[in-house]
Amino acid sequence: MGQFIQYMINGVISGSVLALIALGIVAVFKATKVVNFAHGHLILFGAYFYFTFSVVLSEAAFMPDWIRSWDPAWLQAYAGDAAMFSPKAAIASWVSDLPRILLGLIGALAANAVLALIIERLVMRPLLGQSAFAMILSTVGLIWVLEGSAGLIWTAEAEQVPALGPNFPIRFELFDQNLFLFSGSLVNLVVALLLFASLMLVLRYTRSGVAIRATAEDQSTAYAMGINVPRVFSTAWLVASTTGAVAGAILASRNGLSPAIGLFGLSVLAVVLMGGLDSFAGVLIASMLVGILSSMAQWKLGGGVAEIVPYVAVLVVILIRPHGFMGQEEIERI
Amino acid sequence: MLSIENIEVAYHHAIQVLKGLTLSVEPGEVVALLGANGAGKTTVLKAASGLLPLENGSIDAGQILFNDSPINRVAPHELARAGLIHVREGRRIFAEMTVEDNLIAASYALTGRKEKPDYDAVYAFFPKLKERAHQTAGLLSGGEQQMLAIGRALIGQPRLILLDEPSLGLAPRMVDEIFDNIARVNQEQGASILLVEQNASAAFRIAHRGFILENGKVVLEGPVEQLRENPDIQTFYLGVGEQDDKKSFRNIKHYKRRKRWLN
Ligand SMILES: Nc1ncnc2c1ncn2[C@@H]1O[C@H](COP(=O)(O)OP(=O)(O)OP(=O)(O)O)[C@@H](O)[C@H]1O
Ligand SMILES: [Mg+2]
Numbered sequence: 296m297g298q299f300i301q302y303m304i305n306g307v308i309s310g311s312v313l314a315l316i317a318l319g320i321v322a323v324f325k326a327t328k329v330v331n332f333a334h335g336h337l338i339l340f341g342a343y344f345y346f347t348f349s350v351v352l353s354e355a356a357f358m359p360d361w362i363r364s365w366d367p368a369w370l371q372a373y374a375g376d377a378a379m380f381s382p383k384a385a386i387a388s389w390v391s392d393l394p395r396i397l398l399g400l401i402g403a404l405a406a407n408a409v410l411a412l413i414i415e416r417l418v419m420r421p422l423l424g425q426s427a428f429a430m431i432l433s434t435v436g437l438i439w440v441l442e443g444s445a446g447l448i449w450t451a452e453a454e455q456v457p458a459l460g461p462n463f464p465i466r467f468e469l470f471d472q473n474l475f476l477f478s479g480s481l482v483n484l485v486v487a488l489l490l491f492a493s494l495m496l497v498l499r500y501t502r503s504g505v506a507i508r509a510t511a512e513d514q515s516t517a518y519a520m521g522i523n524v525p526r527v528f529s530t531a532w533l534v535a536s537t538t539g540a541v542a543g544a545i546l547a548s549r550n551g552l553s554p555a556i557g558l559f560g561l562s563v564l565a566v567v568l569m570g571g572l573d574s575f576a577g578v579l580i581a582s583m584l585v586g587i588l589s590s591m592a593q594w595k596l597g598g599g600v601a602e603i604v605p606y607v608a609v610l611v612v613i614l615i616r617p618h619g620f621m622g623q624e625e626i627e628r629i
Numbered sequence: 630m631l632s633i634e635n636i637e638v639a640y641h642h643a644i645q646v647l648k649g650l651t652l653s654v655e656p657g658e659v660v661a662l663l664g665a666n667g668a669g670k671t672t673v674l675k676a677a678s679g680l681l682p683l684e685n686g687s688i689d690a691g692q693i694l695f696n697d698s699p700i701n702r703v704a705p706h707e708l709a710r711a712g713l714i715h716v717r718e719g720r721r722i723f724a725e726m727t728v729e730d731n732l733i734a735a736s737y738a739l740t741g742r743k744e745k746p747d748y749d750a751v752y753a754f755f756p757k758l759k760e761r762a763h764q765t766a767g768l769l770s771g772g773e774q775q776m777l778a779i780g781r782a783l784i785g786q787p788r789l790i791l792l793d794e795p796s797l798g799l800a801p802r803m804v805d806e807i808f809d810n811i812a813r814v815n816q817e818q819g820a821s822i823l824l825v826e827q828n829a830s831a832a833f834r835i836a837h838r839g840f841i842l843e844n845g846k847v848v849l850e851g852p853v854e855q856l857r858e859n860p861d862i863q864t865f866y867l868g869v870g871e872q873d874d875k876k877s878f879r880n881i882k883h884y885k886r887r888k889r890w891l892n
Contacts, residue, residue, distance in 0.1 A: 423683070502733060505726070505730050506734060506737060508723070508726055508730070508734075509730075509734035512724070512725055512726065513721055513723060515680055515683050515684075515705075516723075517723075518705040519679075519680055519705045519706075519708075519709060519714070519717065520709055520781060520785070521709035521710050521714075521735070521737040521739070521740060521785055522737045524705075525704075
């Protein structure tokens with residue numbers, strides 16, 4: 296029982312990161328009807344940008360010392376003689392990293408936003424009015440362009456980047472079971488779910504959300520009613536690239552920086568298909584399910600098999616429900 | 630208000646649909662545009678509202694003026710914001726959104742203008758929409774959906790409404806109600822209307838002038854009183870008298886197709 300809950304928690308944590316990645320794919324699909332195969336590589340760029348700003352740039356000669364490592368007197372006093380690996384020590388070290396974490400996040404968000412706007416403008420916009428197939432193929436082409444240029448720009452491999460939150464082990468009891476998780480994972484979970492929830496709230500309750508939903512439902516009619524549809528398209532790409540940058544920072548801080556992040560992001564497309572390309576609620580459920588399933592498989596079946604299990608599940612779901620859990624249920628009435 | 634001068638329109642640079650079409654709508658006017666299926670009526674409206682490029686269509690010759698400025702290449706949302714609003718064939722309401730959200734989406738037509746969206750005015754115009762403000766629009770009846778489509782146009786305080794087959798799929802009584810509403814939009818809001826219809830008698834009831842489109846060209850035009858007297862129109866569009874083989878408005882097959890929409 297204790298083990299079960301423990302793996303459940305691990306599953307929810309990795310599920311939330313899947314959800315954050317899936318969010319960007321759904322946002323672009325809903326607004327533009329393009330399945331963005333290159334979303335994983337947008338995330339890869341986000342990760343590299345985060346590394347560039349939080350590590351490379353913060354250590355540059357012209358940067359003030361406090362960016363690299365912030366060490367005010369009160370922090371020294373707080374840290375005092377805290378034991379290694381204690382929460383206190385972890386928090387103190389996180390606070391002293393905070394300037395470069397923020398620099399990294401702001402830089403990654405901005406750089407990824409610019410990258411997405413360039414892609415949208417140069418690659419997607421000229422294809423407006425062409426078949427969706429042409430647009431999808433061009434995102435497949437983007438994978439190689441992005442991967443290739445990342446290889447040219449960054450040679451860094453398996454570099455460490457600072458985590459978004461303080462990282463110390465938390466031990467707690469639930470139903471009389473001793474459980475354990477890292478505070479860093481908890482922070483990632485909260486960040487991912489907060490981003491997911493705020494996007495849902497904006498879509499549901501704001502006027503801009505109405506414009507985006509209208510465009511998602513019927514582009515040309517929204518356009519003819521005064522909604523600036525090309526701007527909605529760029530907004531969707533902005534949402535995807537900035538949430539993708541956060542996902543990239545999380546992945547890089549969790550598993551180290553590597554080109555494999557791109558492929559991992561691509562594999563999330565399967566999760567998105569399981570949930571329904573156009574349903575935020577559906578992909579949230581699918582992400583959690585796949586997260587929990589792989590965590591359980593890890594526990595019961597061990598590493599190798601565990602990698603495949605979630606994707607077998609995805610295939611089964613898609614065979615039974617081709618539009619995923621909650622994909623487009625048409626409301627029709629004559 | 631709107632002046633379409635000798636336009637040629639093709640889809641995919643291959644299928645030519647409009648072949649030198651000219652028509653105009655004056656301020657305050659309701660103009661009916663009639664024609665058989667596939668004559669190119671919807672294409673005329675899409676050309677005027679800037680939607681053609683989205684369907685791989687292009688205006689290859691001629692020009693379209695709205696309030697005396699050329700609009701051949703203006704984007705649809707800018708035309709809507711300038712007061713030219715297209716209510717599309719098949720109503721095209723946002724079925725998954727509420728009635729209210731449909732109207733909020735339409736308020737983007739007021740972007741850059743000083744007017745504020747007047748939801749109460751639209752609800753006063755169509756009390757049924759007010760009752761259903763928070764319902765999913767896809768569950769409205771056909772007539773209510775048409776009211777919503779027109780209500781969305783009204784939110785944008787249009788100078789000219791391009792209205793594509795508002796009678797489509799509606800019961801005769803509903804058609805009368807919708808057309809009364811269209812006439813009121815014209816009279817009370819002072820909006821000009823270019824009305825595409827299959828139902829000629831309904832259109833003639835509220836229109837001032839009419840154009841008959843055949844094969845991408847205007848074959849007949851004039852004030853409605855005059856068109857009503859035209860024997861060809863009586864036979865083929867108004868269903869007056871018996872079918873007369875010698876009258877050569879395309880062919881009989883087309884006439885029979887037409888007849889389904891007459892009442
Ligand atoms: N997007 C498109 N691509 C290619 N051809 C098109 C397109 N839209 C319309 N057409 C063709 O253009 C011609 C005119 O179509 P249009 O929709 O303007 O006719 P219509 O007069 O509105 O007909 P209806 O009464 O059936 O609505 C038809 O032959 C149609 O097949
Ligand atoms: Mg038509």
